Amino acid sequence: MSSSATTLQVEPSARDRRLARYAAAAIAASLVEAAIPSPLPGVKPGLANIVILIVLARHGWRDAAWVSVLRVVAGSLLAGQFLAPGFFLAGAGALASLAALGVLQAVSWQWLGPIGRSVAAAFAHIGAQLVLARLWLVPHDGLFNLAPVFFGAALLFGILNGIVAGRLMQEKT
């Protein structure tokens, strides 16, 4: 008795391809960023968030969440950071900023643009990372001495990424 071979063919939908394209762009952005030396671990431009913001504006929160999670998982695999502390920090930051962006989806884009959303996401991102780092990696309140530096960086890069994302949203695909 021979079992007939079954071929399971998964046809990627247009949405799958679109998500993959955006995720590839976000992964490239985070790899480029990993090569930029930073004076302080945790202070990073967060270039991948430009991609997330554009996906959010064009295709909604669910697609943005997919791109963000793919970015963290695949990006950490490529950087050799998968399941390393940096991976969990990146994951916590990504989930927190997705949560912030999700809550803010209730607010009209006419009133709150990419800059405000980017800044809010950046603060959620670093906030979650600080909490996780405090609970797990650096169990001392001395860590919070650096909070103003992290928040200042979140504000600066949040604004810059928001401006860039806003510009790119104007472009036609």
Place this chain on the structure above:
Amino acid sequence: MKAVRPGDWLVIAAGLLATAATAAAQWGRGAPAMAQVRLDGRIVAELPLTGTHRIALDGALAARGQTVIEVEPGRARIAADPGPRQYCVQQGWLTRAGSVAVCAPSHISLQLVGPDGAHDTVAF
């Protein structure tokens, strides 16, 4: 659509406020009120950082000389110590609450404390 919308200003303002508030909370607890001098772990002198004081005391190396502590408004230092490596002297003026200079060979330490004695240890 405008690049910067009303809500953006609100979020930016909130971000600025959060940054300034944490900076004030974390870095601003500065002004020390007292200099505590310890010998063998016991407080032997508490000097308010308002006036100018100079005290000399005998530590574990009293045979080789005295340890001299100077206080000026807002700061304090160990001006002299008989210890061989002079680490506590070279630390210079202490200006922040919580900072400590330790002359280990003499068993003497100088610590600045804030008005509320915010913390009792600092780990580096």
